[in-house]
Amino acid sequence: MTYPVAAKADDMRSRFNLPLSMSVIRPVVSIGAPLLLWEAAVRLGWIDAFLFPAPSAIAATMWRQTWPDGDLLLHAGRSLYRLLAGMALAIVIGTAVGIAIGMTRWGRAIFKPIISAFMPVPTLAWTPILLLAIGIDDRTTIVVVFIAASFEVIYNIVSGVEMMSRKVFWVARSMGASPSQIFWKVILPGVTPYLITGAKLGTGYAWRALIAAEMLAASSYGLGFMIYDASEYMTMEVIYGGIALIAVLGYFIENVLLGRIEAATVEKWGIQVER
């Protein structure tokens, strides 16, 4: 017995095999061309070299700040640590709360009003309280990341749970599944695509909140602190370098780190997440 099988798997594979040359050339052109223009404009004296230092000068400064006598890597590493720790918290707690809201009446009753009320509050508004409560410390910035990211995680998990058909649970229960098996083998994998979407969106918010919080609340280290500190000394190259690094790390986290996870789950399963 043979049946026509959708050729979807092949389609998907070919998307990953997008010619490497193209996936490299496009961003190089779209980012490289304006940089070249900028460099030329500075060298030709068209724009102010203090306000807009040449990309080559920024790169040179960044290099010096990296090696042998700079702290650039320490700043970046500290920011990444805070971001990842806060994201991990947001993912674990946000998933638990989201499932509680989606699956249980008490979860909805307890969490939904709180979340609706506090979602519009900018994360940064919490920072003074956190500073007083926790102090100038990694924990303050980690909590800021957690707050910034968890709303998106929760909202996406809730819609993921609501999208699950009750028949999925019926099938599991007619297999004799226990409540814990339903949680681990049905609900968690079922909401994974939504968790990834929530984590992606949440990381964007978290990254922005983190940099701002580091400007307010970090005593030393962190890219936000580095930029803020550089503005005191008016070292523009460091400010631009920090901005570039934030962009690169943000891209790396969203597209490479989360992109890999997405490719290994949602894309491999062939699931589309509606949002």
Added chain:
Amino acid sequence: MAPAASTARPKIVASDIGMAFGSVTAIENVSCSIGEREFVSIIGPSGCGKSTFLYLIAGFEKATSGQIAIDGRAIAGPGPDRGIVFQEFVLFPWRTVLRNVTLGLEMQKVPLDEAVEKARKWIRMTGLSGFEDAYPSTLSGGMKQRVAIARALTYEPGILLLDEPFGALDVQTKNYVIRDLQDLWVEAKKTIVMVTHSVREAVLMADRVLVFGARPSRIVADVRIDLPHPRDAADPMLKAYQDQVTSVLSAEVDKSMSVERAR
């Protein structure tokens, strides 16, 4: 009409089942006895509560009145003694075909290698060999329904419940799956209860056809299809049975339409 006497030991006995959703009575006073290894089809006008009755047997819903017993014990909830196959397949998209089929045994804490071995047998019997590592999203509707059937059979329930299993399949695929399911039934020796809206399917496959009436629904006819398996779809006797069931059903459909219109 009194249910025809079953030749086998009764497997599922429904006594005086009533089911209401709020103020709407879906079914009332439904009593029937389904024998061990009997293949029973339930047919009726759409919205008559035939799927609801199947969900009551499955234990997904709780009857408002009356009770259903399996092997003499009242149903308390869903359980692995009853496998379920839905029209919409309801596969787990994050699991491969093989792991969808092993899931029932995994839930029962059967070691994975043993589960895989049993799953492979049913994958072979449902014609899914070669697709073990495919994800459901890459399969056609007919293949997905085979996975759902294999998945329900692998943990060896005594009863297989089919909720309009061919509703989402095109005619060609449907004919293949029907033929295979008939073979499987002969092989697997299960009690099967199938809800369908097709008289042809019901008469072709089942030993007995229960016709549910317009809402509030009860059993208005219990027709025994006295033909040996496997059956030939071209058998003129089948046509006679089809006409018999259709005439009862049409009267009920008319009734339910006039109720709809009166509203």
